[in-house]
Amino acid sequence: MSDALIAAVGRPWRKPPLVQRKWLRWTLMAGLIAYIIAAVMTIEVNWSRVYEGLERGKQFVLAFTSPDFTARSSDIWEGMLESIIMTVAASVVGIAISIPIALGAARNVAPLPVYLICRGIIAVSRALQEIIVAILLVAIFGFGPLAGFLTLSFATIGFLSKLLAEDIESMDRAQAEAIRASGARWTQWINYGVQPQVMPRLIGLSMYRLDINFRESAILGLVGAGGIGATLNTAFDRYEYDTAAAILIIIIVIVMGLEYLSGIIRARVQ
């Protein structure tokens, strides 16, 4: 046995602390507790207002026990149809535009200038929040589903291009290299060497985005970009909680249906 081992045997072992210096560790700890106390003390609650509000909250929740699908059924139906059309159209257009941008934004496929431009487009699309884009587009194109469609297409580009580009960047190089070695041109290389590798991810992401776009379409209505959100907003404005509850239930069912469908599709394409 070496001297180092003799010294080590019999000594208890504990995981080294995250912060090595003892005084710094205690200072951080004390600071955290002080922050929590200070933060809690700054919360101002008007308890009488909460008491009044509880009643309204109760009505809202109770409305779910008696959702009213019939009173405004034609409004709900129209809004829902508009939302679905908006979602599907925006997803198709957004995905179609995303694919070339994703190729451009993958460093192992695109040359540097193209890469920078495509990453720039993605950054802009991701930086602008959907609601803000929707407000801008409603200002330009007026109220209605066109603004919603454009907003969702724009948001899809940032989401799908980024994630697809990352998948392209992490693909198996050997498979792509083998295609290149055969003398394939760039387009053939993409079609044979890259596309098969990223196809399951592309399909999975597309399904996921379809699901997100539908949920977003309900929100966008609140700023006037058409769809079921507009109907929902109207129902709230009129304090028709039972109609609002019916709309929310339909949205939940559709989102869950899409989730289930995308699960099946993703399992199939593996």
Next chain:
Amino acid sequence: MLRLEKLVKTYKTGDQALRAVDLEVPEGQVLALIGPSGAGKSTLIRCINRLVEPTSGKVYLGQTELTGLSSSALRRERRRMGMIFQEYALVERLTVMENVLSGRLGYVGFWRSFTRRFPQADVDEAFRLLDRVGLLEMADKRADELSGGQRQRVGICRALIQNPALLLVDEPTASLDPKTSRQIMRLICELCAERGLAAIINIHDVALAQMFVQRVIGLRFGAIEFDGPPEALTSDVLTTIYGEEDWEATIAKVDEDDAEIEASQ
């Protein structure tokens, strides 16, 4: 047929993978490239078809000098160099047939390949090759359903359907069991003989190389240390290539193994 002149590759990290390699491979010669990991074997064969860009030096395939070619001229020349990869490098989600036909991509236009409507002659040749390697009934299977040995045979078909003049073979038997390794090496060497192809085979297994090839090149630190027939690979030579180790066991084992395999067949 293939001539390398003062081929140098220095990676961006400053690693000198190849130091002025001169090499001439005559028509129809099968050559094994041995050497320790990091000696530059993979870099050497990738510099020939420019999957790795050489830093300086010249590569002549027949009369054509490859290092100065434009990208479209390079594509045409790559068709004459079939490549077989370590761990097969099949596109796993494509069918066996698509993988084999991908060897023809240099010859067909984009739309033909995109719609998978290859000329009948190419399809016939693909079936002939698959039959030759015993995988005809696997044509419509997906590549990832195949075993290692089967995948490498598909890789061989993909290289041969290019109708190449030269095969570049990178560790064809890595991750295969000893018996399959021999079958694959035997198949490559037989096909080279049938078609009069020259081949450069990177290989770790010295004994396997000795069994099948006509000429062995030993690479160490990016320079050629040995160039001669397989019989000339003595333990002294292996020591200069790989460093000090007891080589007698490695070389002696070859004959025993061989006898064993012959006996079992």
